[in-house]
Amino acid sequence: MPAHRQAYRCALLHSLGDPAVTGLDGSYQYWPDGLLQVEDGHIVAAGDANEALPYLPPGIEVEALPGRLIMPGFVDTHIHLPQLGMIGAFGEQLLDWLNHYTFPCEARFADPAHAQDVARRFIAELLRNGTSTALVFASVHPASVEAFFEEALRLGLRMLCGKVMMDRNAPPELLDGPDHGYAQSRDLIERWHGRGRLHYAVTPRFAPTSSAEQLEAAGRLLREYPSVYLHTHLSENRQEIDWVRQLFPERAGYLDVYAHHGLLGPRSVLAHGVHLDGHECAQLAAAGAAVAFCPTSNLFLGSGLFNLPQAERHQLKVGLGTDVGAGTSFSILQTLNEAYKVMQLQGASLHPFKSLYLATLGGARALSLDDRIGQLRPGHEADFVVLDLAATPLLEYRLRQCRDITETLFVLMTLGDDRVIERTYAHGNRVHQRG
Structure with missing residues (x-):
């Protein structure tokens, strides 16, 4: 036997x-x-x-x-480790919510003991909700990644995570600078990527908090380590999109900022994509990139309704994301509940077998892991x-x-x-x- x-x-x-x-x-x-x-x-x-x-x-x-x-x-293609302590924060849309709740919460991760405590609680919540793989935003602090990966390694989990890169438009204590962010990310890749069942994701928060120099550094990491992932946000909120146009007037749009710096590829996962047009969906699909559909947080922050039928027409890879802490539940089942309502509001339907796909195999495909999980x-x-x-x-x-x-x-x-x-x-x- x-x-x-x-x-x-x-x-x-x-x-x-x-x-x-x-x-x-x-x-x-x-x-x-x-x-x-x-x-x-x-x-x-x-x-x-x-x-x-x-x-x-x-x-x-x-x-x-x-x-x-x-x-x-279940596979969660977008979630934030440092936001566990602020889930369910009241009364803001995206940009104000970041300033009032998210950044203060993330600043606490300068303390490695705090990072270890939250990492244990966070992973326990994932597992309690049936999520066995997640693509995770850490904070700007390397200790947050270390704590998450140590706990995931101890439990033998297949997990993906990365240190946030952020060098502008955020509190000074959360800025890392292009060179410093590059060096810290490189060291974490060398230490953790491919160890056990772990993967590293290069993680510029989103275009407004990274200069062109830092986005270029992120692209350099992807070229130097072609098996790592890229994880960031895209077209979540209309005010955010307008801000990107002001910050990058030389680029054709939000997605073009990332494309210009070499951040689009088969291991790129961009969260939200609520306000993408057909041309942008086609561009993402051609690059082999994926979008994380985060219905709970999109409703909670009033960001808008993701157009899943449009993504399907362009054969764009889509996974499901809880997006805790803007998302209000670790449960993929509850996230599918919200996804169904998002489709209903657009005159479309989300069939149970499409939901099953998004929660498992679709998420695995979005992460290029469908040969192993899902x-x-x-x-x-x-x-x-x-x-x-x-x-x-x-x-x-x-x-x-x-x-x-x-x-x-x-x-x-x-x-x-x-x-x-x-x-x-x-x-x-x-x-x-x-x-």
Whole structure:
């Protein structure tokens, strides 16, 4: 018997592709009575239990999980570590919100002990909500990245993070300068990128807080370390877009600022994109870049409604982002709840299988990690979540009325939250157990 083979029996569901490309029927795989086999951190097999059980090697213990549903771990393509302590801050739109809440909160990360405490709490919240991979903004302080990666490494997580680069239009204590920001980022890349299951993301906050010299330095890092990521913000708020035009009058627009400095590529993830036009979507798609759709924060800050159908027409990669702390929940399920409403307000619809794709495989593709995570596919890393279909009395009653997996999935994404996540696994290890 293999030393570390484990098997779990319950319903299994995963995404096979984007429903906008494959059609709904070809976009998912579902086994009402499934068997998931895991060995040495990887998925060995997933399929119908009755077909698989006769062929199991002798001695393998099968854990039955009745009333449960196993899905791939959720992927959060945009979230802020330093903003944990200000989630739910009242009464501002983006630029004032940054000055009044975000920058003071991030200044506290000059203290490494504070950074370590928040990193532990932050990662625990991710796992409690079923998120096994996230692309994370740290603060301008290298200690914030160190604390996050140390905790992620300890737990064997596949995570992405980067130090904010910011050299203007922010409090003096949060500015790093082009050369200093470059040197600190380079040192962090050398120390952490590719270590365990960790990836580094070059992270200029957004164009207004980086000079042309600093954006050029960010582009130089991408050229020198071609396997790292680029993580920043784009076209979130109309006032922000106007500000970028004033700061970079020589450029054709917000996106052109990043393109000019060599920041667009297959590992570039740009958060929000609320006010992109068709030409900009085409430019991003041609570069292989991705947009993080952050419905909760876009509604909370009054930024606008992301045009997902437009992104689909241009075959632009899109992942889902909670964007804590402007986002008000770590829960990808609750974020999908808000995404559905954003589509409704635009006269469009977000099908449950599109939601499944965005939360798992779509996020993995946005991060160029779909060869490793995002599906229950043999050979993939065993990052998965166990959902309790009777987590609350209301949920249990409502799900009894559902006729098929489509209805079940939609109810989970409207009524579900962290209480639904019974377990989270990373690389085959249980890293969260409810209660």
